[in-house]
Amino acid sequence: MKTHNSIFRLELDNITKEYPGCLANDSISLSLMPGEIHALLGENGAGKSTLVKTIYGVVSPDQGDILWNGKEVSIKSPSIARDLGIGMVFQHFSLFETLTVSENIELCLSQKQLSDIEDLPHRISQLSEEYGLDVDPSRYVHSLSIGERQRVEIMRCLVQSVKLLILDEPTSVLTPQEVAGLFNVLRTLSKEGCSILFISHKLHEVTDICHKATILRGGKVIETCIPTEETPASIAKMMVGDLAEQDAGYSKKEGTETVFKATNLSLTSKHPFGTTLKDINFELKAGEILGIAGVAGNGQDELMAIISGEDGRNVKRALTMGRLEIGHMHPGERRKIGMAYVPEERLGRGAVPEMSLTENALLTHSKGFIKNGLVQWQSVKEYASELINKYKVKCHGEFSEAKSLSGGNLQKFIMGREIGQSPKVLICAHPTWGVDVGAALAIHQALLELRDQGAAILLISEDIDELFLLADRMAAVCDGYLSPLIKTEDTNIDQIGQWMAGTFINTADVQEAKA
Amino acid sequence: MDADLIVQILFAAIKTGTPLLFIALGEVICEKSGILNLGQEGMMLMGAVVGFLAAYGSGNMGFGVLAAMAMGAFMSLLFAVLVLHVGANQVATGLALTIFGTGLSAFVGADFVGKTLQGFQPIPLPLLSDIPYLGRVLFSHDILVYFSFVMTIALIYVVNKTRIGLTLKAVGENPHAANAIGIKVLRVRYLAVMFGGAMAGLSGAYMSLVYTPMWVEGMTAGRGWIALALVVFASWRVGRIMLGAYLFGLASIMHLVLQGLGWSISPNLLAMLPYVATVIVMVIIGADHFKEKLLAPRSLGKPFDPRNMA
Secondary structure: OOOOOOOOOOOOOEEEEEEEEEEEEEEEEEEEEEOEEEEEEOOOOOHHHHHHHHHOOOOOOEEEEEEEEEEOOOOHHHHHHHHHHHEEEOOOOOOOOOEEHHHHHHHHOOHHHHHHHHHHHHHHHHHHHHHHHOOOOOOOOOOOOOOHHHHHHHHHHHHHHEEEEEOOOOOOOOOOOHHHHHHHHHHHHHHOEEEEEEOOOOOOOOOOOEEEEEEEEEEEEEEEEEEHHHHHHHHHHHEEEEEEEEOOOOOOOOOOOEEEEEEEEOOOOOOOOOEEEEEEEEEEOOOEEEEEOOOOOOOOOOOOOOHOOOOOOHHHOOOOOEOOOOOOHOOOHHHHEEEEEEEOOOEEEEEOOEEEHHHHHHHOOOOOOOEHHHHHHHHHHHHHHHHHHHHOOOOOOOOOOHHOOHHHHHHHHHHHHHHHOOOOOEEEEOOOOOOOOHHHHHHHHHHHHHOOOEEEEEEEEEHHHHHHHHOOEEEEEEEEEEEOOOEEHHHHHHHHHHHHHHOOOOOOEEEEEEO | OOHHHHHHHHHHHHHHHHHHHHHHHHHHHHHHOOOOOOOHHHHHHHHHHHHHHHHHHHOHHHHHHHHHHHHHHHHHHHHHHHHHHHOOOOOHHHHHHHHHHHHHHHHHHHHHHOOOOOOOOOOOOHHHHHHHOHHHHOOOOHHHHHHHHHHHHHHHHHHHHHHHHHHHHHHHHHHHHHHOOOOHHHHHHHHHHHHHHHHHHHHHHHHHHHHOOOOOOOOOHHHHHHHHHHHHHOOOOOHHHHHHHHHHHHHHHHHHHHHHOOOOOHHHHHHHHHHHHHHHHHHHHHHHHHHHHHHHHOOOOOOOOOOOOO
C-alpha cells in the first residue's frame, strides 16, 4: 500500500521493531496531514517512544516503510530526519548544560542551514518574540528552568523551520500555566502548517488540542479517533483495554497526632545544579497523606535526601520523628524506627540493578528474614513472589535481575516492598511515574490502605492530578521554598499551580508557614 | 637576586614546562571528549625512545619528532580500540598502556642508553628576541617551544570559537544527546584520543631530543602523571594549561635555583617539589566539589556504546 502523490505529510506503513524479548512496534501504520496535531497515546511500554524514535532516525525499524510527502524515505540518522524537516523534543532533554542556548542550537544545525542564517542569536531572539517563547540565546543551559529548557528544544526545531514536530511527553515537567503557554505555541505552529506528533498520557490535554489521536497498546495500533468526539474515560478505556476505574475519587481523611516534623530546615545543595532548601517547616500526621507538588528540580530531590538520611549531613533538631530527633541518624537507623522510603530513581537507589528481586526485597526488610545471622532464603523468596503477585509485577520470577524489569514494573515492586514494611512514615517520590493505569490503581489503593492503618505518608509528585486524587493535605515546592500546607478540599488546581510557580514566596504566606 | 638570574630562571621554567604543556594539551582534548587516558606516561616514553632512535638513525631531527608523534598516536589508537570499540574499562586500560609503554621503551632503547645527539638548537627570533628581558625569556628557544606557543593559541581558538570545539564539548558532556542530534560520537572520541597520543609522543620527543638529547630508561620521570594533574589544575581550560605547565616547570627547577643561592636544603627534598605541588593542587581542587563538577566534562570516564541506545 504505497500511495504516491498523497496529500499526507507523513505516512507510516507497517512499521515493525523487535527488541530482544519484546516486540516494541507491531505493524504500525499512521498518517499525518500538514497542520495536524496528532496525539500518540498509550501506557508505558506501548511502543510510543520507539515509534517516534524510528521516525526521527534514532532507531531503525526491522520492517515497514516511511513516506514523507508521498515519497518513500529511509531515515537512517537524526541528521537525515532534520534535513527532511523533522524536529523532535525529547522527554529527557538532549541539551548540553555547560553550553549556551545559542551553542546548543548551533550544534543541531547542518553547515548548510547555518550558512543560511546570518546571525543565529539574532534569529533566536526574533523567533522567540514571534512565538512568545521567551528564550535568551546567551544564557547557559544549566541556569535554565525545566520549562525554559523545553522552550530551547522547541526553538531548536523552529530555527530549522520544521514541517513535523515530535514532542515526547512535553507536559509532564511543566506547571499548568507553562502547559497553557506551550499549547499556544503548538496551535500557532499548526496554523502555519506544521504537523505535530504529540505523545502524552494525560487525556484531558489530548482532548484539548489534538485533532486526531492514535492509541497504541502492546506495540499495536488499537484505534485512531477524533479526541473531541471522545471523553477522557472512553480514551482511557481504549488505552488500557478493560475499563479502569478512573478518578474514582477517594475519601479524604484528617490526620491524628504528628509523627514527623521538619522545623526550619535549611540546607545548601551538594550539587552544582541543585536547589538549596530554604527554611522548610511542615508536620506530617499519622493517618494522612501529605502531597508535595512542584516542577522537577525545585528542591524535591534535596528534600527527599535529607529526610531519608541519604544526604548524610547532620541537621540536628530540624527533623523529628515522634519525640526522637533524627537529624543525626543515618538511613538505616531511620528505617529501624519505622521510616520507609521510595526514591525517584529506581535503578541504583531504589534497587540494586544486578541483584535479583529476592535479594532486593531483602535489602530493606524488617520482617525477620535473618535467623542466627543466616538469611532465610526460602521465606525471602516467598515474600518476593508474594509482592510480584500482589502488584502484578511483570517479570520472569523472583530470581529476575532488577535491571531486567521495565521502569514501571520495578516501581511496582519497590512500592510493594516499602509498603510491606508497614512503616510509620512512608516517604515516596513519584509513586506511579511510568506505571500503567491498572498498576497505578493497585499502588493507590495500597497507599490508602496504609494510610487508613495509621501511617503517615509524604508523597512527592509532579503529577498534580494524582496528588489531588490521593493527598489529604497539599503543598508545593518552588526554588527550595515550601508553600503553606492546605487541605486538598480547600484548594484547587489553579492555586497549587500558582504555588508551583512560586507566587507564595516573599508574601505573607511564607510568614504564616513559619508561624 | 639580579635581573639576569630571574631571566635565566624564567627561561628554564618555560623549557622545563614545555614537555608538560605538550602532553597536557593532548590530554585535555582527549578528556574534553569524555575519555580519560591514564596511558600518558607510557605513550610519552615510547615517543621519547622512538623519537631518539629515528633521529639517531636518520640524523634528521624533524623525522625523529614525526616518528615520535606517529608512535604516540599508534599507542593511543590501541587504547581507543579497546576502550571505545571493545568497551574495556578506561582506567584499567590506561594503566595497562603505561605499564606496557614503560617496559617496551626500556627494551627497545636498551642498546642506545648513553648515546647522545646534537639536539635541536635554540633559534633566537629576529627582532622579538631583542626585546629587553622578555626577548630572552620567550623568544630565544628552540623550534619546538615556538611550536608549543602556536599550538596553545590554535587550540584555544579551536575549542572556544569553532564548531569543532563545540562538537567536542558536546560529546564530552552528554554523548547520548550528542548521538541523538546526529554527532558521530565514537569518531569524535577516536580523533580526540589519537590527538592526545600524538601530543604525548611529541612531548616524549622533546625530552629525548631537546631537554636532555639522549635516551635513558624512564627518562620522563612521571611527567605523564603530572600532566593528568595539570589538566584538573587548569580546570580543563586550554589557556590555563600553559600557565600551569610553566608553574610546574618553575617548581621543577626550583631546587637547582635554591642550591645555586646556597640554601642548604637536601636536593632530594627540593626535587620533590613538583610532585608535592601536584598533590596540593589536587587536594585544593578536590575540596571545591561544586566547581570541579561544573567544569569537568560530565561524561568523563563513562563508556558510551551507540549500539545500546534503545
